[in-house]
Amino acid sequence: MHKIHIADKEFEILLDNDNISKRIRLIGIQMNVDYESRCPVFIGVLNGSFLFMADLIREIEIPCEIGFIRVSSYEGTESSGAIKQAFGLPENLHNRDVIIVEDIVDTGFTLTHILKEVQKQQPASVKVCTLLFKPTALKAEIEELEYVGFEIGNEFVVGYGLDYDGLGRNLKDIYRAKM
Numbered sequence: 079m080h081k082i083h084i085a086d087k088e089f090e091i092l093l094d095n096d097n098i099s100k101r102i103r104l105i106g107i108q109m110n111v112d113y114e115s116r117c118p119v120f121i122g123v124l125n126g127s128f129l130f131m132a133d134l135i136r137e138i139e140i141p142c143e144i145g146f147i148r149v150s151s152y153e154g155t156e157s158s159g160a161i162k163q164a165f166g167l168p169e170n171l172h173n174r175d176v177i178i179v180e181d182i183v184d185t186g187f188t189l190t191h192i193l194k195e196v197q198k199q200q201p202a203s204v205k206v207c208t209l210l211f212k213p214t215a216l217k218a219e220i221e222e223l224e225y226v227g228f229e230i231g232n233e234f235v236v237g238y239g240l241d242y243d244g245l246g247r248n249l250k251d252i253y254r255a256k257m
Contacts, residue, residue: 082253084246089236089253093228098209098238098252099133101227105207106137108225109177117141118175119168123192124148125247126181129239130209130227134179143168149188167192171199178222180208181239184232186218193222210235210252230254 080091109118117140122131124146135144145168176196183189189206196204207225215232236242237249246253 080251081256082249084236084242087234087242088256089246090256091251092230092233092235092254093238093252095238095250098227102130102133102209103137105225105227106134109207110137110139113140113142113175113177115140116175117143118177119143119145119171120177120179121167121196122146122179123181123188126239126241127179127209129247130181131179134207147192149192167195167199169199171196171201173200173202176201176204177225178204178206180206182210182212182235183208183220183223184212184215186216186220189220190218193220209238210240 236246
């Protein structure tokens with residue numbers, strides 16, 4: 079069992095990069111079918127989604143555009159519920175098909191905030207794609223959640239873009255904190 083230490087926590091492997099890559103390939107295939115003859119705008123939520131977004135986009139064969147939004151609601155390992163928007167959305171989403179790309183959906187508070195902002199521009203459609211989803215942590219229903227890489231328990235995870243106090247984003251696998 080592969081274990082690592084980051085700061086004061088010990089982590090064990092949850093998802094290896096091979097499994098992550100296979101799942102992303104399948105999501106990409108589905109999106110190529112779902113958005114055939116359309117040109118969606120992918121909006122990655124920074125910082126966590128950058129690796130997932132890069133790998134996902136490489137699987138997309140249809141015309142598309144890419145943008146990023148940065149919001150944060152985390153302090154340490156707990157979601158504070160307070161959303162601080164650092165920099166905003168593209169301003170040309172009217173009548174566009176928008177796909178929001180998240181690293182993880184847990185409480186749903188951040189995503190609900192982003193979706194409200196996107197809807198103000200009256201896009202043709204909005205879907206959410208997340209690598210990880212914690213159904214037991216969800217506190218806000220997200221109807222737009224269409225593409226889910228993996229459902230996981232309500233545990234703290236790091237790696238493949240996800241961090242623990244800024245560290246661990248560079249790991250190619252995803253690890254869970256050991257209790």
